[in-house]
Amino acid sequence: MAETMEIKIFRYRPEVEKEPMFQSYEVPFREDWVVLDAINYIKDEIDGTLSYRWSCRMGVCGSCGMMINDIPKLSCAVFLKEYYPKKICLEPLTGFPVERDLIFEMDDFLTKLEEIKPYIIRHEGEEKALEEGVYLQTPAELAHYKQYSMCINCMLCYAACPIYSIDSTFIGPAAIALSQRYNLDSRDQGRDSRQDIIGSHAGIWDCTFVGECSTVCPKDVDPAAAIQRAKVSSTIDWFKEVLIPWGKKK
Amino acid sequence: MSPYQKPFPNNWWLKRMPYFLFIIRELTSVFVAGYCLFLLVLIYKLGQGPEAYGSLIKSLTSSTSIVLHVIALVFVLYHAITWFNLTPKILVIYKGQDRIPQWLVAGSVYVGWIVVSAVIAWLVVGT
Numbered sequence: 571m572a573e574t575m576e577i578k579i580f581r582y583r584p585e586v587e588k589e590p591m592f593q594s595y596e597v598p599f600r601e602d603w604v605v606l607d608a609i610n611y612i613k614d615e616i617d618g619t620l621s622y623r624w625s626c627r628m629g630v631c632g633s634c635g636m637m638i639n640d641i642p643k644l645s646c647a648v649f650l651k652e653y654y655p656k657k658i659c660l661e662p663l664t665g666f667p668v669e670r671d672l673i674f675e676m677d678d679f680l681t682k683l684e685e686i687k688p689y690i691i692r693h694e695g696e697e698k699a700l701e702e703g704v705y706l707q708t709p710a711e712l713a714h715y716k717q718y719s720m721c722i723n724c725m726l727c728y729a730a731c732p733i734y735s736i737d738s739t740f741i742g743p744a745a746i747a748l749s750q751r752y753n754l755d756s757r758d759q760g761r762d763s764r765q766d767i768i769g770s771h772a773g774i775w776d777c778t779f780v781g782e783c784s785t786v787c788p789k790d791v792d793p794a795a796a797i798q799r800a801k802v803s804s805t806i807d808w809f810k811e812v813l814i815p816w817g818k819k820k
Numbered sequence: 821m822s823p824y825q826k827p828f829p830n831n832w833w834l835k836r837m838p839y840f841l842f843i844i845r846e847l848t849s850v851f852v853a854g855y856c857l858f859l860l861v862l863i864y865k866l867g868q869g870p871e872a873y874g875s876l877i878k879s880l881t882s883s884t885s886i887v888l889h890v891i892a893l894v895f896v897l898y899h900a901i902t903w904f905n906l907t908p909k910i911l912v913i914y915k916g917q918d919r920i921p922q923w924l925v926a927g928s929v930y931v932g933w934i935v936v937s938a939v940i941a942w943l944v945v946g947t
């Protein structure tokens with residue numbers, strides 16, 4: 571008889587049940603299956619009502635993040651054999667309102683992402699005209715921000731961050747890491763326009779450096795480090811303002 | 821049909837070891853602050869004269885005081901080591917396009933710690 575594995579999944583169908591519940595499914599155990607393969611099997615073969623997000627199946631799109639046995643992970647990047655013969659429990663990412671089953675609302679993250687202006691900003695009048703060509707950058711300049719540019723917006727870092735779950739006004743790891751990605755870009759001049767949000771209490775100062783955001787990041791972005799580096803920059807700003815009031819403030 | 825907001829338990833820090841260790845790290849700050857206060861009291865007593873200072877020093881030889889000092893030492897060491905290990909995340913140094921290895925940054929902090937501790941030990945014990 572083929573080996574099987576139990577998968578317990580968080581179910582919430584607002585038109586059916588007021589409170590969420592868990593439903594267990596028996597799936598075939600296959601060495602080469604990732605958790606997402608098992609969920610797809612459930613959807614195709616056992617229960618078509620199950621709702622979840624996925625797309626690329628290869629750790630690039632960032633859609634299939636969920637709590638797998640209480641740890642935020644991309645379900646396309648974890649094999650069943652890592653848990654077998656124990657059972658697997660799947661829940662939507664912690665800290666976000668749940669719309670349906672494993673699908674959570676990401677509006678809050680998207681709003682915050684927009685607020686930190688994740689694009690290159692130039693001072694007025696300093697933008698190159700198209701015919702002048704691209705902004706050149708050396709490999710050394712690229713190295714300063716490349717790590718932070720690897721973020722795929724999967725939101726695992728938010729689910730790992732207890733601060734965000736306690737206080738949802740916190741801008742959060744990915745958004746701050748992305749602001750650093752642009753602040754450290756030699757072509758960007760927009761740090762001042764991001765600083766009001768990043769330097770606020772809801773920005774970097776809400777972070778107590780738990781560090782789990784970096785542990786769960788599937789792309790080694792290290793948002794915890796980005797936040798602490800932003801704290802150092804903000805502190806230097808403050809000292810400049812206090813000690814050198816006649817100098818350049820930022 | 822409103823979205824469901826899963827409650828976040830107050831004992832979240834007991835659910836996973838990294839969260840627990842984080843809370844312990846935060847808790848050690850209390851011992852660091854407490855020992856700073858103790859050192860201030862020591863200086864204050866020194867200012868009051870040899871008699872006041874001497875009686876405080878004598879009280880420190882009690883077993884209660886020694887136990888409290890050992891506990892404080894353990895927590896302060898945990899505090900120092902965990903923060904030293906986190907230093908490379910904050911202190912990011914590039915040489916050209918290569919980042920200075922994290923172990924080198926952390927290692928230099930440990931070397932600094934050993935040097936300062938040795939100098940203080942020499943001042944206290946050696947002179």
